[in-house]
Amino acid sequence: MNETVELQEQDILLLIQEKKLAILKGYISEMNPVDLAEILEDLNIQDSLLLLRLMPKELGAEVFSYFDVDKQKEIATRITDAELKYILDELYFDDMIDLLEEMPAEFVADVLKNAPYEERRLINEFLQYPEDSAGSLMTIEYVDLKVNMTVAEAIDHIRAIGMTKETVYTCYVTSQHNKLVGIVSLRTLVTEDREKTIGEIMGTEMISVHTLDDREEVAEVFKKYNFLAVPVVDKEYRLTGIITVDDIMEVIEEEATEDFQKMAAMSPTEEEYLDAGVMTLAKNRVSWLLILMISGAFTGAVVKGYSDLLSKVTVLAVFVPMLMNSGGNAGSQSATLIIRSMSLGEIEIADFLKVISKEAGVALLCGSTLAVVNFFRLVFIERIDVLIAFVVSVTLILTVMMAELIGGALPIIAKKFNLDPAIMAGPVITTIVDAGSLMIYFGFAQAVLR
């Protein structure tokens, strides 16, 4: 919350406290709805309802549309049916669907019961799109033009209906059977000759997405072509809705958040941290912790296998943490770079060999640097036996090499097998590299120190 909004919140709280409702009403009517929504999310339910009822109905509906779904649910269950109906009517179709998806079934049934037939059919259809599909992101408030309209007629059409549409800046031209045949921007309409027909000026090299496309693919399309909106078609190439850029910005952030969570070995969730309960947070984390702990038993077995050696040369144990961490860190670096590049579309499965040869080079450079520094530190500062310093340093090179090659390769291999590359990040790589690293370490030590 920025300072201006904070000051406004204090004003509002003061006016509520002093019950100066007439002044309050004037005050909030002039405010930006986004800022108002931010303030109302801070207030308790009574004060929120008071403010919502004080503001002009239209503004109230707009403020409501900016609430997060939890606040929307809370409000929706506390207001009268008439008030709720008004808000639902005012909401953009995609925002209404988002709300309905979160509400209990009887609430949805109630809304459906009161909706006219055509809207009921649409709501049902939209509620059925899979959560991560283009269909779940789209809205039906777009401007629909016909090929034989003139530019002047098209502009009149927009004048008549434009204010209720989510965007008017890209208009869609459809055939009699609602097939998408062209696209015209409002910029073109405004700058073109008013007598021309839409058919003459429309673009026909359209890029559209399919209702069942994954939302990540849709985001790719927006990023590549810098669109403000993209049309969504069904199997028969009929226009079923559009997706606007503001929703895509959210998708980009949510997808990154999901990757962050997966890469730190958690089940991804869209719930905000402060809203999530302790049980939910623990549940998202504990399964991966368990899996990794049990897989780690393999590393333990390696140590156990060399317990004779360890009991004779206890100093070997001193370097186990350093070797494990260096391997883990190097592997995380590689895996992170590759996973992120893959999710940005910069690296594909076909680049496997390029990645591997690059990682081999990087690993050799990083591994040798670490090994040299480590060798001199052990011999001259820690005064460790030269032979042991040698074993530790050679193991370090091999560990870093192994870690970076595995870190670079596994995410790509995962993708090849249609798994999410983000799973093959730091924690999993570390667990794999640890066992290998210690096998090299103890095996090499046993051979050299015999």
Add this chain to the structure above:
Amino acid sequence: MNETVELQEQDILLLIQEKKLAILKGYISEMNPVDLAEILEDLNIQDSLLLLRLMPKELGAEVFSYFDVDKQKEIATRITDAELKYILDELYFDDMIDLLEEMPAEFVADVLKNAPYEERRLINEFLQYPEDSAGSLMTIEYVDLKVNMTVAEAIDHIRAIGMTKETVYTCYVTSQHNKLVGIVSLRTLVTEDREKTIGEIMGTEMISVHTLDDREEVAEVFKKYNFLAVPVVDKEYRLTGIITVDDIMEVIEEEATEDFQKMAAMSPTEEEYLDAGVMTLAKNRVSWLLILMISGAFTGAVVKGYSDLLSKVTVLAVFVPMLMNSGGNAGSQSATLIIRSMSLGEIEIADFLKVISKEAGVALLCGSTLAVVNFFRLVFIERIDVLIAFVVSVTLILTVMMAELIGGALPIIAKKFNLDPAIMAGPVITTIVDAGSLMIYFGFAQAVLR
């Protein structure tokens, strides 16, 4: 690259090979410039130049604007001065500045020498904005209206100049001294009465950013208010440029990429993985690897301090990897969640206590689950001495608790001291937790097994 574009690329390569230039010319003139740019980036420099020269000049300039900066540099140094001048004139101002920032000084001097005075002044001014500032993102191609224009005049103005502007969908109203006084959307212009004046219909509750604002703050503004463009003003509130949503999508992705890199203990870079040289990649990684390796010596010292105990009870070494990894994984989970939530603005410094108490709860749940599973596994499957299993399991709870509290706290503390929270991620947390975990482990073992 999608399938259609791949097929087009094959067609183009074939036409080049068979030297069917007339057909090639017709073929590429019909293509989407974004797709063409994608294909040309794959081709060698000779073929790229051939194609660029075959296409209509305007299309060529547009295709050029979609190249990444490396390709732009390569082309710019190979074409004639006249060709380059044409392209520079056609580029949007922000794209030209981006290119000039990457070119050698003599190239920039050359461009400046040939530019008219006013443009020279602007270029110089824009080249001076810091890399991560709003100023470095803005363009000067916006539609500028005056208060006393009528709606009809404004639309005529847009008709006359609209096609050369980066966006016409938000127009900016400025005073005589170029101060920003209002904002009108093209949607409003099209739907309003043509006789009204801009002063009557413009919005005056504007949200603007300052030239020196950090680009992350600008992205916040876009996300909060769902803008397509935002005005940028200087200290005197004069309009100096606008930022459009397509550039902000890139910022959002780049900021996330930077966080991914920092969180895996690398120096952040904007260079794509496949473009970066082995030396660069190694340099970005090795310094953190060295720092973490040397900090890890502390953990080694803990092991060393207990070498007597270890040589007597060698089995203790078997559980070191598992304890270290579980601590590291738990710490990474907490740190990742908190860092990401902070960079999305969902958690602030003031939430410190909320985070700590939540993490304490989660840690208790996760730690005890791991400990119970581990205890039974050690006693019933691995047939380890109950006392040792007990020591390991209690250490596990304490390690997870410590890891999640440190992982939750350090990013917030970093922010408090104006450091980047993203540095306090997995690798750093792991290094800190390791030493603590092993101190608890060996200390507790010594006390119990004495």
